[in-house]
Amino acid sequence: MKKQRHILSRIFIILVILFLYVPIFVLMLLGFNESRYNSLPFKFTTQWYEEMIANEALLSAAKNSLLLALVTGIICTVLATLFILGQRYLSRRTSGLFNSIVMMPMSIPWLIMGLSILLMIRSMDFTKNMAFVLAGHVIISLPYALLVLRARMSSLDKSLEEMSASLGAGPLTTFRRVTLPAIAPAMVAGGFLAFMISFDNFAISYFLIPNGVTTLPIEIQTSIKFGFTPEINAISTVIIVFSLVILLIVGIIMRSNLKDMLGGKK
Amino acid sequence: MAKVELRDLTKIYGNNTVVDHINLEVEDGTLVSVLGPSGCGKTTTLRMIAGFEMPEDGDVLFDGQSVGKVAVNKRNIGMVFQSYALFPHMTVAQNVAYGLEQHAVPKQEIPGRVQEALEMVHMEDYAKRKPKQLSGGQQQRVALARALVIRPRVLLLDECLSALDKKLRVEMQSELRRILEETKVTTFFVTHDQEEAMTLSDRIVVMRDGIVEQTGTPFEVYERPASRFVAGFLGKANFIERDGKTYAVRPEKVKIGEEGTQGARKTGVISSLVYSGNLTTCTVDCGDMEILAEISHIDGAKRFERGDRVSAVWSDDAEILLEEAEA
Ligand SMILES: Nc1ncnc2c1ncn2[C@@H]1O[C@H](COP(=O)(O)OP(=O)(O)O)[C@@H](O)[C@H]1O
Numbered sequence: 001m002k003k004q005r006h007i008l009s010r011i012f013i014i015l016v017i018l019f020l021y022v023p024i025f026v027l028m029l030l031g032f033n034e035s036r037y038n039s040l041p042f043k044f045t046t047q048w049y050e051e052m053i054a055n056e057a058l059l060s061a062a063k064n065s066l067l068l069a070l071v072t073g074i075i076c077t078v079l080a081t082l083f084i085l086g087q088r089y090l091s092r093r094t095s096g097l098f099n100s101i102v103m104m105p106m107s108i109p110w111l112i113m114g115l116s117i118l119l120m121i122r123s124m125d126f127t128k129n130m131a132f133v134l135a136g137h138v139i140i141s142l143p144y145a146l147l148v149l150r151a152r153m154s155s156l157d158k159s160l161e162e163m164s165a166s167l168g169a170g171p172l173t174t175f176r177r178v179t180l181p182a183i184a185p186a187m188v189a190g191g192f193l194a195f196m197i198s199f200d201n202f203a204i205s206y207f208l209i210p211n212g213v214t215t216l217p218i219e220i221q222t223s224i225k226f227g228f229t230p231e232i233n234a235i236s237t238v239i240i241v242f243s244l245v246i247l248l249i250v251g252i253i254m255r256s257n258l259k260d261m262l263g264g265k266k
Numbered sequence: 267m268a269k270v271e272l273r274d275l276t277k278i279y280g281n282n283t284v285v286d287h288i289n290l291e292v293e294d295g296t297l298v299s300v301l302g303p304s305g306c307g308k309t310t311t312l313r314m315i316a317g318f319e320m321p322e323d324g325d326v327l328f329d330g331q332s333v334g335k336v337a338v339n340k341r342n343i344g345m346v347f348q349s350y351a352l353f354p355h356m357t358v359a360q361n362v363a364y365g366l367e368q369h370a371v372p373k374q375e376i377p378g379r380v381q382e383a384l385e386m387v388h389m390e391d392y393a394k395r396k397p398k399q400l401s402g403g404q405q406q407r408v409a410l411a412r413a414l415v416i417r418p419r420v421l422l423l424d425e426c427l428s429a430l431d432k433k434l435r436v437e438m439q440s441e442l443r444r445i446l447e448e449t450k451v452t453t454f455f456v457t458h459d460q461e462e463a464m465t466l467s468d469r470i471v472v473m474r475d476g477i478v479e480q481t482g483t484p485f486e487v488y489e490r491p492a493s494r495f496v497a498g499f500l501g502k503a504n505f506i507e508r509d510g511k512t513y514a515v516r517p518e519k520v521k522i523g524e525e526g527t528q529g530a531r532k533t534g535v536i537s538s539l540v541y542s543g544n545l546t547t548c549t550v551d552c553g554d555m556e557i558l559a560e561i562s563h564i565d566g567a568k569r570f571e572r573g574d575r576v577s578a579v580w581s582d583d584a585e586i587l588l589e590e591a592e593a
């Protein structure tokens with residue numbers, strides 16, 4: 001009986017993992033398949049990767065997405081850090097109130113968020129430009145960066161800073177030598193999540209992007225409209241590998257903290 | 267190293283006066299324990315001496331000079347918190363060197379001073395470790411080395427032994443005593459543990475609800491407690507009411523004899539006997555009150571049983587007259 005339950009629970013776990021990863025695995029595999037229509041039997045080729053590299057539109061979209069995500073990640077890291085550091089000097093109630101306000105965009109669907117920013121741009125007679133796209137991305141990514149940062153910074157002990165002061169360090173030295181190193185892993189983790197949210201975002205970009213500019217999610221969506229080619233598999237695989245590499249780098253930076261970061265623990 | 271004075275030092279949070287016009291003079295090189303129950307304002311007092319909290323009233327003086335307007339990082343204090351607060355991203359040696367760097371000690375002198383400080387706390391073999399790789403007691407030592415290496419004028423220790431287990435704590439107490447005698451730094455040692463305060467300090471400041479109840483040597487506060495609170499907080503005491511006055515009698519000064527013993531003060535029935543090796547604590551129910559007696563086993567035989575009727579005896583000079591009229 002006990003043994004059975006043991007086996008059953010393993011089967012459940014394996015099913016969940018399959019559910020999560022089979023589609024991705026199939027996608028990656030078919031990027032190396034010769035058939036244009038993703039049909040079997042499987043014949044290995046790197047043709048789609050070659051076509052992808054030659055696809056100017058896709059590459060420029062990828063470049064835009066990267067840049068956008070990078071800037072979003074940096075801005076979110078700085079804002080989230082300042083916000084959380086500032087919050088420590090507020091009373092519990094005020095800080096809680098501010099917190100709800102910045103976290104709010106997390107519970108508003110991105111679709112609505114994008115639409116409302118678009119309406120605002122229209123009603124104020126602005127023309128669409130990348131600054132609005134960036135602003136939109138920052139708005140939706142910031143709560144996630146905050147979430148990660150806060151989870152880890154709750155472990156930032158005020159007594160460390162007090163200790164630094166008692167040892168003769170001024171506020172700037174304390175920040176540079178004690179506060180910053182203590183929160184740096186959290187900042188990297190928060191920035192990374194913001195980067196990913198932005199890189200992945202379709203809805204906000206779709207509403208706000210100026211004519212003639214695309215991001216990777218938009219480009220992929222557009223090209224699927226004209227028929228799904230394995231080129232998409234190829235670019236998707238590149239994105240996945242790219243994400244994993246970033247994750248790995250972040251993991252190395254944070255050493256043993258990777259597990260905590262993924263689990264959102266301190 | 268400095269003489270420290272607190273003058274009418276007061277801290278108010280909202281409408282809660284946490285420290286209420288404390289006056290205190292601590293001679294240079296003295297180890298003072300600040301003793302009191304949790305929440306009585308010990309930490310707050312210490313934090314005002316350090317400069318982390320601004321007093322609502324009063325002043326702190328080092329060597330007769332006010333430091334009220336001096337920022338924490340200019341006060342030249344050493345601190346050890348209960349949580350140790352070692353910098354987690356620095357090695358033991360870097361932690362200890364940190365304060366020296368802030369005090370602009372010449373670079374070539376730093377390694378020597380760090381080594382010296384680590385040797386003092388017997389942690390020289392751990393210089394390259396990170397705090398995470400140390401046990402609680404070891405972290406404690408490093409924190410102490412870090413606080414002392416800058417040769418502070420005043421050392422402030424806040425319940426810094428409380429997180430250690432009993433055996434280690436006792437060990438660290440004598441270690442601390444040795445180190446502080448070597449360095450001769452004026453030290454405030456905050457604790458809620460009366461035993462710790464008794465064994466460690468030159469003087470004890472007993473606090474209660476933000477005020478100082480009594481200041482004195484361990485002998486004075488134990489043998490001549492000024493109030494019922496002090497008598498009860500530092501060890502056990504029987505309180506005897508007579509002629510509108512309250513006297514305290516320490517249980518170890520009470521002797522138990524057969525009923526009707528000469529000079530019996532109280533008579534009653536033994537309601538409990540607790541054996542704890544070197545002595546037996548005996549509770550005598552005398553009807554209107556209970557008398558606590560600690561009987562040492564010098565003469566070997568345990569003569570009484572629960573339920574025995576006995577008399578409690580003590581001499582006149584075992585009675586300590588308490589000052590206050592408080593119930
Ligand atoms: N920052 C603060 N704000 C409000 N009340 C505080 C603050 N710090 C301490 N207190 C209150 O002051 C009292 C004394 O605290 P503390 O000095 O930490 O006591 P102790 O160290 O003797 O246990 C407690 O009742 C505590 O709740």
Ligand SMILES: [Mg+2]
Binds near residue numbers: 308309425
């Ligand atoms: Mg305290």
